[in-house]
Amino acid sequence: MKPSLLSLRAVVLLSLGMVGGVVTVALSLLAGHAIAESLLVGVAGAGGMITFLDRIVATEANYTAQAALPQADGCEEAHRHV
Secondary structure (H helix, E strand, O other), X not given: OOOOOOOHHHXXXXXXXXXXXXXXXXXXXXXXXXXHHXXXXXXXXXXXXXXXXHHHOOOHHHEOOOOOOEOOOOOEOOOEOO
């Protein structure tokens, strides 16, 4: 099997960034801005959305193998490497 060009995480981030950019363009056009202005705002919106999601969606390397095990107090929480 060939290795994939992009990871699943990258595909999700880019796809949601594109959706955010398209929504930004649509809202800008509905507000009455010119097409060129709306496209520039959409590109900035997509970039901001990708950056935001990149910080929120954690990579597997940031967590230990025991991330989902219950703690002594009974709660399940992920342990992040610092």
